[in-house]
Amino acid sequence: MAEDKLLKEFKSAKEGNIPKDLSELSEEEKERLRFLGLDSSLKREGEYVQIDAKPVVCRKQVEGLEILPITEALKKYDWLSDYYWKLLSPEKDEFTKATAEDLDDGYFIRALPGYKIVYPVQTCLYIRTEKVAQKVHNIVIVEEGAELNLITSCSVHPHVESAFHIGVSEFFVKKRAKLTFSMLHVWGEQTIVRPRTGVLVEEEGSYISTYVSLYPVKDIQTSPVCRLVGEGAKASFASIIANQPGSKIDIGGEVWLEAPNTRTEIISRTVVYGGENIARGKIVAKAPKVKGHLECQGLMLSDEGIMRAIPQLDSYFYDVELTHEAAVGKIAKEEVEYLMARGLSEDEATSLIVKGFLTVKVEGIPPTLQKQIDKVLETAKLGF
Amino acid sequence: MTVLLEIEDLWVEVEGREVLKGISLKIPVGETHVIFGRNGSGKTSLLMTIMGFPTYKVKHGKIYFKGEDITDLPPYERAKRGIGIMFQRPPTIKGVKLRDILKLCAKENNVKIEELVRSFNFETFLEREVNKGFSGGELKKSELLQLLVQNPDLVLLDEPESGVDVENLNLIGQMIKKLLQKDTPHKPRTKSGLIITHTGFILQHVAADLGYVIMDGEIYCTGNPIEIFEGIQKFGYEGCKNCLKRLA
Numbered sequence: 102m103a104e105d106k107l108l109k110e111f112k113s114a115k116e117g118n119i120p121k122d123l124s125e126l127s128e129e130e131k132e133r134l135r136f137l138g139l140d141s142s143l144k145r146e147g148e149y150v151q152i153d154a155k156p157v158v159c160r161k162q163v164e165g166l167e168i169l170p171i172t173e174a175l176k177k178y179d180w181l182s183d184y185y186w187k188l189l190s191p192e193k194d195e196f197t198k199a200t201a202e203d204l205d206d207g208y209f210i211r212a213l214p215g216y217k218i219v220y221p222v223q224t225c226l227y228i229r230t231e232k233v234a235q236k237v238h239n240i241v242i243v244e245e246g247a248e249l250n251l252i253t254s255c256s257v258h259p260h261v262e263s264a265f266h267i268g269v270s271e272f273f274v275k276k277r278a279k280l281t282f283s284m285l286h287v288w289g290e291q292t293i294v295r296p297r298t299g300v301l302v303e304e305e306g307s308y309i310s311t312y313v314s315l316y317p318v319k320d321i322q323t324s325p326v327c328r329l330v331g332e333g334a335k336a337s338f339a340s341i342i343a344n345q346p347g348s349k350i351d352i353g354g355e356v357w358l359e360a361p362n363t364r365t366e367i368i369s370r371t372v373v374y375g376g377e378n379i380a381r382g383k384i385v386a387k388a389p390k391v392k393g394h395l396e397c398q399g400l401m402l403s404d405e406g407i408m409r410a411i412p413q414l415d416s417y418f419y420d421v422e423l424t425h426e427a428a429v430g431k432i433a434k435e436e437v438e439y440l441m442a443r444g445l446s447e448d449e450a451t452s453l454i455v456k457g458f459l460t461v462k463v464e465g466i467p468p469t470l471q472k473q474i475d476k477v478l479e480t481a482k483l484g485f
Numbered sequence: 486m487t488v489l490l491e492i493e494d495l496w497v498e499v500e501g502r503e504v505l506k507g508i509s510l511k512i513p514v515g516e517t518h519v520i521f522g523r524n525g526s527g528k529t530s531l532l533m534t535i536m537g538f539p540t541y542k543v544k545h546g547k548i549y550f551k552g553e554d555i556t557d558l559p560p561y562e563r564a565k566r567g568i569g570i571m572f573q574r575p576p577t578i579k580g581v582k583l584r585d586i587l588k589l590c591a592k593e594n595n596v597k598i599e600e601l602v603r604s605f606n607f608e609t610f611l612e613r614e615v616n617k618g619f620s621g622g623e624l625k626k627s628e629l630l631q632l633l634v635q636n637p638d639l640v641l642l643d644e645p646e647s648g649v650d651v652e653n654l655n656l657i658g659q660m661i662k663k664l665l666q667k668d669t670p671h672k673p674r675t676k677s678g679l680i681i682t683h684t685g686f687i688l689q690h691v692a693a694d695l696g697y698v699i700m701d702g703e704i705y706c707t708g709n710p711i712e713i714f715e716g717i718q719k720f721g722y723e724g725c726k727n728c729l730k731r732l733a
Binding site for chain 1: 536538539559560561564565569570572575576578579580581585586589590592631635
């Protein structure tokens with residue numbers, strides 16, 4: 102279906118079946134949120150939960166941290182207009198346009214200058230109602246010298262068959278600040294997802310993004326654009342994807358190295374059980390003395406799927422170091438046999454190899470987030 | 486004498502090529518047997534067939550383990566029944582740590598992994614990706630540790646000394662001794678071994694009960710392992726051929 106017709110089949114999230122608070126959710130829904138880590142197992146500094154168009158949880162535990170629904174933040178802070186729609190344009194495509202025209206809220210999270218928020222802040226954008234399009238706009242600002250670990254766990258009601266999520270996100274990482282942003286998503290088989298993300302990193306700042314999607318989803322297309330505008334800034338992107346039959350996942354990452362001594366690494370690991378996967382990565386050197394590396398690895402587990410790896414390196418200067426490596430292939434027979442000789446059945450061996458393949462240790466990621474990612478990998482049915 | 490492994494007239498093909506031609510042997514409980522032979526003579530094929538790797542197709546003959554016909558069982562079923570193999574060139578498995586593999590090997594066995602690993606000075610390897618960047622000696626240590634944890638009744642070792650520096654040879658020997666209960670001479674042994682060796686190194690550490698010479702997929706000679714090894718050192722494998730002619 103053409104992209105511009107996709108949205109027409111969905112109703113506004115404002116018409117959703119929205120509860121007053123989380124206690125009104127069914128046991129099944131609560132179980133799903135628990136699975137996503139929205140329980141006491143994950144120590145956190147703040148949380149934001151939005152159901153369809155309504156924020157239902159918005160709280161913070163520590164000083165130096167602000168969490169507000171974006172609609173409230175826009176009323177409260179005039180200066181937010183300097184950030185709102187500054188990294189992305191409403192005119193970018195029909196999804197940004199739809200979000201600009203009819204916003205279903207979103208979160209505003211800010212770490213104040215110098216505050217290092219140790220434990221994660223967790224957000225959850227949850228679609229509860231059938232045939233709803235949820236259109237959110239998020240702004241995250243990590244002020245000078247501050248640190249923030251954000252984990253977002255988006256999902257749909259276990260019985261919602263068809264849903265649409267658009268997330269416009271603009272992230273600002275100021276001088277010497279650090280933002281780790283981890284997305285652990287459990288969408289539905291009929292969910293369409295269109296995240297639109299822009300990131301700006303200033304001098305000596307760092308941005309670390311991890312995207313994990315191991316469950317069926319109908320269609321994801323996203324390509325965050327990250328600009329490193331201050332000297333010494335860095336960014337890393339890791340995507341860990343299990344592409345299930347019937348899923349179309351097109352995930353990119355674009356990093357613009359716009360100041361000297363900036364560097365980036367884009368890593369993607371994809372296991373294709375079926376469906377269609379496109380792993381894109383693009384690094385643009387717009388300043389001298391920059392470094393970038395792109396790594397894209399795909400593991401094909403059947404003939405029923407398609408995998409495309411599309412790495413791109415653009416340089417406008419001679420004194421740069423840009424590299425990429427891409428590999429797509431099958432599980433090595435020797436590895437399966439090795440594990441079988443240690444007592445694992447063929448399925449168990451395959452599952453362990455797939456899990457190992459998807460285990461990417463992202464440099465700079467805090468242990469609590471790594472634990473959460475490991476937990477998701479542990480629980481997912483990998484293999485056959 | 487209880488027989489642990491019995492092989493009866495085993496004929497095996499790999500990709501249409503005959504690699505074993507009518508092998509028969511018996512390994513009693515508690516005994517260690519050693520295989521000699523040139524490269525490409527079929528030694529590794531015999532071990533791989535006993536473990537049950539599907540590339541090695543049994544065309545004729547039977548393999549019995551603890552009295553059960555295991556000829557058609559997959560490797561993991563054989564592992565569960567008590568057969569363990571040391572790989573000569575084990576693969577690297579991305580993202581899987583030595584600790585993960587040791588845990589798998591342990592299964593129900595109540596083995597203190599940390600303690601065992603420490604006793605062989607290998608604890609820094611626990612969190613490393615299995616076999617990645619391991620030296621020759623480290624690969625052997627890692628393999629033997631896995632087997633010690635797995636605790637099989639029949640141990641298949643393919644050239645345990647290859648690629649190991651002199652300094653580590655002794656340690657590898659000690660590990661094999663432990664694996665085959667050769668370090669506890671007064672107890673009745675329950676562990677058996679089938680070991681391929683080129684250099685005869687293993688004979689200095691483990692008192693082997695029987696030796697075989699395999700040539701061109703057949704067992705040419707069976708006898709005292711030390712005598713066989715000395716014969717090979719003196720006359721080479723050509724000597725084995727002549728010896729056989731003499732017997733004929």
